Amino acid sequence: MSDPQVALLMLGSFLFVILLGFPIAFTLMAMGVGFGYYAYYDAERMRTIFDNRIFDLFVNQTYSVMANDVLTAVPLFLFMGYVVERANIVDRLFHTIFIAARRLPGSMAIAALITCALFATATGIVGAVVTLMGLLAFPAMLKARYDTSFASGVICAGGTLGILIPPSIMLIVYAATSGVSIVRLYAGALLPGLMLAGLYLVYVVIRAVLQPSVAPKPRDEDIGDVPIGKLMVMLATSFLPLAVLILSVLGAILFGLATPSEAAAIGALGGLVLAAAYGSLTWDRLRQSVYLTVRTSAMVCWLFVGSWTFSSVFSYLGGEGVITEFVTGLDLTPLQFLLLAQLIIFLLGWPLEWSEIIIIFVPIFLPLLPHFGIDPLFFGILIALNLQTSFLTPPMAMSAYYLKGIAPPHVQLVQIFKGCMPFLFLVFLSMILLYMFPQIAYFLPNLVYGQ
Amino acid sequence: APAVVTAQSPTVLKMQTSWPSSDIFQDMAKQYVERVEAMSGGRLKIDLLPAGAVVGAFQVQDACHDGIIDAAHTVPVYWYGKHKAASLFGTGPVWGGSATNLLAWIHKGGGQEFYRELTQDILGLNVVGFFGFPMPAQPLGWFKKEIAGAGDVNGLKYRTVGLAADLMQAMGMRVTQLPGGEIVPAMERGVIDAFEFNNPTSDMRFGAQDVAKNYMLSSYHQASESFEFIFNKDRFERLDKDLQAILRYAVESASTANTALALDQYSADLQKLQKESGVKVVRTPSEVLNKQLEAWDKLIPQLEGDAFMKRVMDSQRAWTERTVFYQLMNDPDYKLAFNHYFPSKIAL
Amino acid sequence: MIRYIEFADRLSAWIGKAFAWSIVVMTFGVSYEVFVRYFLDNPTTWAFDITYMMYGALFMMGGAYTLSRDGHVRGDFIYRLWRPRTQATVELVLYFLFFFPGIIALILAGWKYASRSWRYAEVSVMSPAGIPIFQFKSIIVAAGILLLIQGIAQVFRCILCIRTGEWMRARDDVEETETALAKSVATDSLPHASEAVDVVTPMHHKNNGDRRG
């Protein structure tokens, strides 16, 4: 059996093992170590059974997750989320939006999507956004009798926007890999990101109109008769404070005052202030927020420990080599190449994460770009759009896993995947639109930095 | 494996660099790889990987020691957290010699043995290493406002790494520590006022010109650096003697190729920065350079507190005193000739 | 066996919760850094290193606590359909196949990695402050040992469940009060499609008992 075949076996057996329901983080770790033991087996170093380099790689990857300055924002944003959640604002907030927008089709999904996009923009970290919104908006939608799949799709797709809409870590890594200026890339990705968010919103409205059962309108007895004056007061007391908190976190990043971690810390502090203002900052609630933060952070970050080890062994075995040979052996037009490249990135997005894809696979395509006359900036934004799907496609559907990890127990992974499907198609649609109208990407960078 | 003699199949070494694939340093690593493969007649192949492919940029030394990768293309400043003496191999005090001079110290002045002692005896690492490509001195960096005098650096929020951080702090700057990917956004946000990276080509590819327009050249903070080529010691010693020699001497060969590539590309990109991006290229005023030397004066006694570092610096000073005296006495004034043939290009 | 499980749950929870408080330190520490940068124009040299160390320690040391409360995400679309006894049998095998090898590797290799760092008293290269990182690398070993202890408790849980047909839940948790709350919320919940809905507000979802149902 050749190494790439072993890599495919590794992937295949992971798909099977995942069905058995063992915690995914440890499954990934063990399979990474197990297959890595084979991959790194070197008879000449074996004095004891521990003389295998996979162990060193494993610890190295673990330390990389621990010392990852980007992931530091995860617990901070979670803490902010738990504090805000415990301040009893969220129930009021969703209730208010529910009422304010009750005449609109799919009103709560719209509110959730907009909040998702805003949070995503602020954090740029999918895990934090999906978990946070999974904690804030998801139960509210279920309570409003939304279809579980539909609500899951909204949260997963909305939360994933964080790696696309700047400031985004993925764009920074792409900039470092491709040499495209990061500020241009930021400017270039902003409109495509907003366009995709817009497509999501349009879809949600149309779906709610055509199939009201997935996003039912509230029954009158659920809401009662709310006069406009009372609604205004409700908006001012529940929507406004949180909107100010979120917008100041967002503003701090966008207007250049703080890094995402710093903005998250300020946001958590703001959450504490807000909770105090609502008179709900008790010792017990603070304690609960702290303990839930550590559990959810551990869930998210141990998954990183597992997936980084797994992915590096998969790459080491050359599981992707098959794909590479496939590309180079063909005589293609630029459009064919672009389609093929994006197809491969899409397929790689099933088992791998964006970081491996950008760091290891994108460099394979980059030297081919001048040959086909494709601008690396444009190519990067297409990839950024495309990699939205990598969070939503099994087996490594991180967004779905994050949501699964914090969702009520009755929510199944299958339901979440089903809900993500329509959003996958919207991603493809946005890529087609971007290809047909490249000005969507070029308008802002050209405006700000010139041609 | 079957006991068939596979004389034809090459030995493959996995070498990871500390650079992204787009960086010119990666191209320089490629020049080394090409030479090794050509010299060995295809018996030795090097699988060259960018930073992050197996481990992070700062982790290549650990990874080499462990054998996760067989070799690394990096610089010692990335592991100075293990021992500050790492900085003496390229980013330490500037005694008056260039990077070429320091590389000569490594080859003929005892540097190679000090390096071996540090990595193998003091740190107990299972690695062997060689040095090549005496880099052009790294610029003082990119500034929002031009530095006209020594007073202008006071209180500036500045990003750098390694011992340079101590140096710039001793000069009165407020040194902020940031990973590479955060530099440009941090400049935009005003988290930092200035930063240094490496050279015109790397800086340009990285987008420095989009966030600052004043490029200050010449500085004593990282003025004698070279690439460090590290190999896992067991893996290296298991190779045939001739292949070991190829790996070692290809470093010397690539050194010249790297220098040619650097001169060509760095200078072309410096012009591009001036002409296409409107960057103002200025030489650092000597007042600021004097301040840097004074800052080194403050740091050197601290560094000498470590017995090993004292020995290394004594050796470097003795080497510099002799060799640079010869160089400075011997070298013609190149600036004079340049100004003669290309008048009014450089105003000094 | 029950006493060991209770001991492990308490140990994991105690350590996990102790490290959990670093989130509060992080919140104020990072906010302080932003404050001194903007209002005193004098950034710290240590905030960056301290922040990622607190984050790393928090999630690593919280791993066992999360495991004791069944908080690590599973692909459970088939698993959840099984009887507890089937779940426990499969899980018992998988603990030996997919848990202990990885965790033992983490402890042993982590030991090698950390002890090397101790030997040269490694400091961070990120700032001139010279923040030590060898103690931070030791967290890998500590977290691994804690997970090992908790993993043994989880194996005992499987054995108990195979005997009794019921999962033994984690005790003395902060969520005890919330479980009561969850039940009251669940009664308000609305019927939803073909499924029984036990919608709870986010604070309740992590409860071990609920997941294992």
Ligand code: NA
């Ligand atoms: Na995927």
Ligand code: NA
């Ligand atoms: Na530098």
